[in-house]
Each structure stands twice: as C-alpha cells, then as structure tokens.
Amino acid sequence: MIRYITGRGGSGIGGLSAYLATLDDDYDVLSIDPEFLQKDIQGQVDSIREFIDLDSGNVIANSYGAYLLLLSLIDQPRSSIRVLLLSPVLGRAISEERMLFSRPPREKTLHQAIAGQRLGLPDHLEIVTGGEDEICDPALARQVGQQLGINVSILPNEGHMLEPASVESALQRFLPMGGNHL
Numbered sequence: 617m618i619r620y621i622t623g624r625g626g627s628g629i630g631g632l633s634a635y636l637a638t639l640d641d642d643y644d645v646l647s648i649d650p651e652f653l654q655k656d657i658q659g660q661v662d663s664i665r666e667f668i669d670l671d672s673g674n675v676i677a678n679s680y681g682a683y684l685l686l687l688s689l690i691d692q693p694r695s696s697i698r699v700l701l702l703s704p705v706l707g708r709a710i711s712e713e714r715m716l717f718s719r720p721p722r723e724k725t726l727h728q729a730i731a732g733q734r735l736g737l738p739d740h741l742e743i744v745t746g747g748e749d750e751i752c753d754p755a756l757a758r759q760v761g762q763q764l765g766i767n768v769s770i771l772p773n774e775g776h777m778l779e780p781a782s783v784e785s786a787l788q789r790f791l792p793m794g795g796n797h798l
Contacts, residue, residue: 617640617642617643617670617672617673617674618636618639618640618642618643618644618673618674618675618676618791619643619644619645619646619667619668619670619673619674619675619676620632620633620636620643620644620645620646620675620676620677620678621645621646621648621664621667621668621675621676621677621678621681621682621684621685622645622646622647622648622649622678622679622681623648623678623679623680623681623682623703624648624653624679624680624681625648625649625650626647626648626649626678626679626681627647627649628645628646628647632676632678632783633645635784636676636787639787639791642673644667646663646664646667646681648680648681648684657687657721657722660684661684661687661688662688664681664684664685664687664688665688665692668685668688668695668697670695670697671696672696672697673697673698674697674698674699674700674790674791674792675697675698675699675700675738676699676700676702676787676790677699677700677701677702677704678701678702678703678704679702679703679704679705679751679752679776680705680720682701682702682703682704682705683704683705683706683720683726685699685701686701686704686706686726686730686735687722687725687726689735689736689737689738690725690726690729690734690735690736691729691734691736692735692736693736694736694737694738694739695736695737695738695739696738696739697738697739698738698739698740698741698790699738699740699741699742700742700744700786700787700790701741701742701743701744702744702745702778702783702786703744703745703746703749703751703752703776703777703778704743704745704752704757705718705720705751705752706726706752706753706756706757706760707719707720707723707726707727707753707756708720708723709750709751709752709753718751730760730763730764731763735764737764737766741764741766742766742767742768742769742790743757743760743761743766743767743768743769744768744769744771744778744782744783744786745757745768745769745770745771745774745776745778746770746771746773746774746775746776746778747770747771747772747773747774748773748774748775749774749775749776750775750776751776752776754770757770758770769786
C-alpha cells in the first residue's frame, strides 16, 4: 500500500506519482493543488490526517505536502505506517539569490510540537533532502532529525527538486523489498 502527497501545486498525473502507481496496485495520491489549497490550514491538516489514516502502509510526502503531514501528526497516537519525506518544508526559507522568502502557516506550532515530543510518530520516518535546498534548509532538517531521532539523508549538490535517480534510490531503500514488492 502506497499513499503519496504531492508538494504545493503538485499533480497526481505524471512524474513521481506515475512512477509510484507502477509499484503497487493499492496506490492513491493526494494532490496539493489549487483546489486543495482553497481550504483553510485546519481543513488541509484534517484532509491529510484522513488520507493517512491507515493501519499500515507506506506514505511518501513531498515539500509542502510533507509539512502538512507533520502538522497532521501533532498530538496524534503513534501509527504503524512508514513515512518518507522528500525535501520537506520544515520552516522559513530565505533565498537571496532567488529573492524568495517563505514562512509556512503554524511554523511555530510545529517546532514547539517537535521540541515537546508531541508528534504521533509512525513506525518509520525519514527525511531525504538536497544539500543545496533553498526551501528545506539542510541544517534545519538535521536538527529536526536529531529531535525526532530519525534518519536524515542530505544529498550533496542537489536542490529542492531532487534528481530522479536520487528519488528512485531513496524509494528503493524505503519501500519493502526495494520497491519490487509486486
């Protein structure tokens, strides 16, 4: 069972979603598309929580979708799912080069919940991000990983959009039997 949550503006057609659909007959995607983003932040978090309400299975979340997934775990019980976060938004992002500043909603709430050990962690949780990611600050990813006691992989010379080969390698490590479980 695989569930995929795209990043902001992501589509359930093509790209990573199309690849994941080939790995398991029990596959579903939640697109963080303009229609989804019309919901208020609590509606977004509730939708994610409902989407990952599984007895078991694998959840892969990308960028802002990963951020919403983390928000959805606050004050929840532990779960038996396995989660892979790809280039997750974890807080503020500043890129002078691209003249970019981003501050996600409830950022302080998430950081307080992480520091206070209030996330209902899944059986397995890991982060994979690029060493040059301007959206997922690698230093913040390491800090969050230490606070949660999870594995964080920082891929050198990669940005927010991870190379397809790197994503495939991460998926082969993450999915049972290397992703070839059909």
